[in-house]
Amino acid sequence: MARNLLSRYPWVVSPFVVSAPMKVMSGPALAVAVSHAGGLGFIGPGAKTQDTTNDLEKASVLIKGANAIPTTSSALPVGVGYQLWADDVGIAAAAIEKYKPCAVWLYAPKQGSKDYSDWSSRIRQASPETQIWIQIGTLQEAKQLLQLSEQPDVVVVQGAESGGHGRANDSMGLMSLFPEVADAMASSRIPLFAAGGIADGRGLAAAMCLGASGAVMGTRFLAASEARISRGYQDEVVRASDGAVSTTRTLLYNHLRGTFGWPEEYSPRTIVNQSYVEQQQGKPFEELQSLHDEAAKAGDKGWGPSGRLATYAGASIGLIHDVRSAGDIVRETQHEALERLQQLFPHKN
Template identity: 50%
Template sequence: MASFLQQTVKALKSSYPWTTTPLIVGAPMRIISGPALAVAISSAGGLGFIGPGAQPTDLEPALLEAKAMLSESSLPPPSPSGVLPIGVGFQTWAGDLTVASSAIKTCKPAAAWLFAPRHGQPELDTWTRALRAASPRTQIWIQVASVADALAAAHSAAPPDVLALQGADAGGHSLTQGAGLTTLVPEAFDALAAAGAGPAASLPLIAAGGILDGRGVGAALVLGASGAAMGTRFLGAREARIAAGYRRHVLTASDGGQSTVRTQLYNHLRGTMDWPAGFDARGLANRSWWDNVAGVPFERNRELHEEARKLGDAAWGPEGRMATYAGTGVGLVREVMGAGEIVGEVREGARRAVGGLKGGLEGV
């Protein structure tokens, strides 16, 4: 495994030369991961992703905004034929491939992260081909939450450049039925390695879901990942596009295995009824959730949700009604920091964790 890790880490470094090992990735949270957050993460030696936004047409303006920010950052500017040192994310079931391809062609981000197809791997293959045609140097990342989906992506007609393995502790949307990273990553690693030569055997794996600090990143590397993605931790980043009430709920939450729930309720309350089958989302329990458990009729719950929208930041919290998507590690988000500070702290923590583990076992 050590030689594979070295190989894939070198491959990632070659593809993203501004990054520092271990690779820390900012997950493409739909609205929260905007240009400022992505640029700050990449400027600190990570790889920041812009989320898909509220509408497909939000992407190109966000990329152009990021491009302007990059001209003032510490990152070297891309050459005329080069790529922007940030990525973009898509929920393919809700995306517009024509709009996405146009934005990718115009702005050439370093990576495109694909997630949540309605029609499985064939849909991801269609997106992969189209985005590669639009920008051949933009690498394709595919997010999966099962060994079967990892193998399907790796053996597909249009395999990705990177696989993001999302464990069940993740906040936001994922497969309803999933496994934690401690089993998902090593089983996927072994299954892909057993494929022998070819793309499946050399795909870098990025672990996501339940990683909040250097200890989590160190664990992901030991399990077989080549880097780690974080979403919930960056809810505490100053650059995140997040309501003050949402952030306050995150900062005051703890014991995420008990305080978060998996449900489609929060989607349905805001009128999003058409997520693909097999998906739900993890968020902090609030009054909407507890009323649902108590048997309050959905229509009444939705009326109360709409009334809460008018309350501003008071609409979030344990007694609020607006969704606060967060993973089970939410109790490790304790303060607001700059995204660059978070990347640096987590990276150094990972190095200490791995080094300390090695030192602690030697001679025992």
């Protein structure tokens, strides 16, 4: 199954490392760098769907230049992600037809199966060689996917450890969630990827043991030199530790940023700072809002323990200690995973 999958992404080196389509922060430079290093890089959704089209244009230019990626596929060797509740399927389909990304990652529908079906048929029509990835976070979603007439090519199973938007109230750690979903989907033979809480080769190897064809990392790539991220935000990802205590799921920062409209099943994990601490202490939202807006003018100082700005990140922050090139992150993660498996393999015959 994994071998068959690799044939669709001929530049990808096993074990399969994916950079998540993080909104805005996964720009074309990051996605291209990840694919260039033998992983699969996804461009994240933009503030508007048209921004993603522009990112695809930039990625295709980068790939034609010094960053050529050896591939026998006619598809663009980077993927792209859309948030179905917010993105425009018409604009997305036009971009997919024009740039033919190797994979499109669909997430957060407003109307579940209906949205997945609509998007999938538009994408299949626009670019038959493009593979459809769908991210889920619950067993129920897995069972619903099996009912779709247009089955996805890959399913990403996101655990409770994940950063940014994940399931608000029905998430669970990958250690239990992944194998239960894998059993439920086994008959479909759809390859599964694990996402959430993975930031190094230990997590990649563990995910593979649970049955994943590869691992998706988000937070680790926030600390990639190619990430489209403010310095203050990135510094905080590197600084923070103790993901269980230093991060939480809350809608507060969405509201402070004026982000509304996410389906209610979702809520983002973020590194906590003064906005959250003071909300817990009972400070009224209006005061938090004006303090937040002041902090937003302060640039990089707006992040950090005494900062007030949204710092969406996963529970793996304690495993991330430096900013590296995306290529180094991909290669070191792969190397560490192989080394782990080699150490554990009991009979070398």
